[in-house]
Amino acid sequence: MSEPVTALGGRRFTGIATVEERPLQGMITLKGDLSDPRIKNAATGVAGVDMPGPLEGSGLGEHGIAWMAPDELLVFVPYQEVTRTIATIEKTLEGFHATVADVSDARAVFRVSGPHAREVLAKLTPADMSPEAFPPGSCRRTRLAQVPVAIWAEGEGALGLICFRSVAVYVFDLLANAAQEGASVGYFLAGA
Structure with missing residues (x-):
């Protein structure tokens, strides 16, 4: 490989x-209702930074969260941790309407x-x-x-x-x- x-x-x-x-930077798009605490908890839980407000970023290094749109965040994690992080986010949001996608590459x-x-x-x-x-x-x-x-x-x-x-x-x-x-x-x- x-x-x-x-x-x-x-x-x-x-x-x-x-x-x-x-x-290389791990980047995960997380779309959903950003006012719902489950989205906030899923993003901040894996990134280890505070939730940014509109038009802000938090961390924005190897770990961070960027506010991209009223219903979209970009979560930064180390490149090699993307697959595991997506699994964690999906487990946290199980049964909740959200989209999670690896956009790193x-x-x-x-x-x-x-x-x-x-x-x-x-x-x-x-x-x-x-x-x-x-x-x-x-x-x-x-x-x-x-x-x-x-x-x-x-x-x-x-x-x-x-x-x-x-x-x-x-x-x-x-x-x-x-x-x-x-x-x-x-x-x-x-x-x-």
């Missing part, structure tokens, strides 16, 4: 910001970091990347040029991004182009 690999083999670019493909994960990270993304997305509108812990589904992505603010100067694996090369190239040396106007530096 072949070993799983990331879409781009850990590709990295450094310019006015660093763009890097992250290692269908996604690519990137990190954009450095003092110009927000500026790099602001060139490519209609979402407001200002620190006031998108503080640490924020999470948004949006577009990057012409493809759907989810972006979250990890902290000052670091943003995470998920896209479909099928467009990983395109997304990396967009980010690297926007992060070219000399491509900064310093728009967000005063408020960073």
Whole structure:
């Protein structure tokens, strides 16, 4: 059996910001009535983090939860634990209407970091990347040029991004182009 690999083999670019493909990440889509405590307990129980509010993420490292829609969460767990975690979620939600799906191998994960990270993304997305509108812990589904992505603010100067694996090369190239040396106007530096 072949070993799983990331879409781009850990590709990295450094310019006015660093763009890097992250290692394999376990990701589970959990859809259902988010106001029901069973959904909350299933997600927080396996991720080990608090339930995020709308347009937020909690943890968003190897373990975390991202609010994706009024009826959808994205649960982050270590890649090798996805099968066991799905079984745990399904057991917790037995008899309850919910959808649980492993989307780990269908996604690519990137990190954009450095003092110009927000500026790099602001060139490519209609979402407001200002620190006031998108503080640490924020999470948004949006577009990057012409493809759907989810972006979250990890902290000052670091943003995470998920896209479909099928467009990983395109997304990396967009980010690297926007992060070219000399491509900064310093728009967000005063408020960073």
